[in-house]
Amino acid sequence: MLEIEHLSVTVHGKPILDDLSLSVKAGEVAAIMGPNGSGKSTLSYVIAGKPHYVVTSGRVLLEGEDLLALDPTERALKGVFLAFQYPIEIPGVATMTFLKTALNAGRRARGESDLTTPEFMRRVREASQLLKIDLEMLRRPLNVGFSGGEKKRLEILQMALIQPRMAVLDETDSGLDIDALRIVAEGVNRLREPTRGFLVITHYQRLLEHIRPDVVHVMARGRIVASGGPELALELERKGYREFEEEAA
């Protein structure tokens, strides 16, 4: 589903990703683990098309289509979803308004009509309940004054509503207590489907106890240095990153 081939990326002239290759199959949950500064977030931004990340070589394909040739909106409409590590605040814009605008943008791109308000509310209510999100929170401006946990749950809520084909979760577990972590993980697990791919970026093995990955990749110094099954995460937790970093050096 997602093919990343020999990807090298610089930011403000500084190389961050170095000849990175990776693939995520449909129906698969792939985890990327790695120490701080290994380029995990950069990878997620490059997939989503954030400005100022310069691809110096390589390709990123979604179901055979060259993502790098598309702007961020087009990528989103093709089914790429990024759950942000640090979700952005937009003062004055009610979260509910934002959700509806985003949802309808996708529907229009598919040639569907806008959701009616009752139908929209029904979907929001259902998805919110599962994520234990209070509807009152959705009347507040987007992410403004939200706690870390609220922000992360809102990312998952958006994912549940938008139903992307390829979801990239960037350190969704950071800043979550164990209860919130469980809720978020359940939210992700419910969306697992044979046609959907997940790339779960995390620093800790903890999240992977709740979202069982099919594949684990270890990233260090801008490249994948090891790949394996779920047991690789455990090994990593035992040994630490150093050994892998040395391999990459």
Place this chain on the structure above:
Amino acid sequence: MAAVQETVERVRAIDVDAYKYGFVSPIESEVAAKGLNEDIVAFISRKKGEPGWLLDWRLEAYRRWLTMEEPRWARVEYPPIDFQAIHYYAAPKTSPGPRSLDEVDPELLRTYAKLGIPLVEQEILAGVDKPRVAVDAVFDSVSVATTFKAELAKAGVIFCSFSEAVQRHSDLVRRYLGTVVPPTDNFYATLNSAVFSDGSFVYVPPGVRCPMELSTYFRINERNTGQFERTLIIADKGAYVSYLEGCTAPRRDENQLHAAVVELVAFEDAEIKYSTVQNWYPGDSKGRGGVYNFVTKRGDCRGARSKISWTQVETGSAITWKYPSCILRGEASRGEFYSIAISNGHQQVDSGTKMIHLGRNTTSRIISKGVSAGKSQNTYRGQVSVHRLATGARNFTNCDSLLIGRECGAHTVPYIEAKNASAVIEHEATTSKVSEEQLFYCLQRGLSAEEATALIVNGFVRDVLQQLPMEFAVEAQKLIAISLEGSVG
């Protein structure tokens, strides 16, 4: 919610250089010769069949004007205006003074329909859900129709064109005209006093709450025509009125001059809410054409506990020079100013307010939201002045500027003076940019750059939009998005 959705739809539907109201209506007009002299002033006065005192008043203003100089302190740049190259009077030929809608030129009704302004009472009366708004339509120099007059009269409210008020309520006009903005006030107000054409007149008697929103739509149609309307609103003791004005003009390569004067008088316990949605033609993407909007608006809180609030959404005009003000004379009177000023392309905005605290325990509140895009310059200029006797005066000011892109500018120029030690004046100001992070977040959710900008800007101005009468807030929201067309690369 629906409004935002509509906003983005409208944005999508429009291309960069399109100004929706830019059409010209093929209406035969009677136009005064170009230029300004005492004969022209007399001509205007005669056309309107004015009493002698008003002609004298005009002539005095004209003579005064000859001695005055154009103000140059605002942060706006434009070539010198040739005041002799302008027509000071233009009127659709079928006028003067239609008595009912049946007498109005159908072409005019079509023009207003095109502008989205209903001048047909039945239509509005038929729709149960639709808000009822009484409309006075001013086309170039004359008022062409005022709706719902009969119903308003039942409540004792006078709402008519200024010209009609001069004929039928001469005593009221004479008592209040020029008492808030004296004919000597400033260059443009004085010019207006000499040549003002038409506008609206409102009088709400003591204790009456005006039963509906009042609204005036101003339209400049003729080429090389200045529009100099004059509006006078009086709310007697304990009265309440909410008034809204909207403005549009055709696209023209040359600049059009608009110099209006608005005077508000609020007596004891009276309240006037004055809202403006200003969308004069802003000029094209190269900065050619557009309306010069030099306007003097002032409210006088004459009575105790009176209240005047100005709400404005300014998206049009090549140049805006405008400072709706409140003179807080009555004890515990209150002035409010809520403003959204959006500039794009080559627009220049120098706008703000003056709150003059004269009475004890007077309060004022200023919320200004400036949004600059393109190559535009947007200045907030505000004065808060607390006089010696204004014990217990309070002001709160909040000025926020939002920048879109790198070529525009936002400026905040507050003047604050307090001559009474008990005054409490608070001033907050922020300047921010539509951040790349915010845009990217929205794009990642499938919004286009235009949709994202409209959403972020609407969020930014939300506090002020909420001050507008409901039925106009939606319109204003759309307007904001449209005026930001092409501001994101």
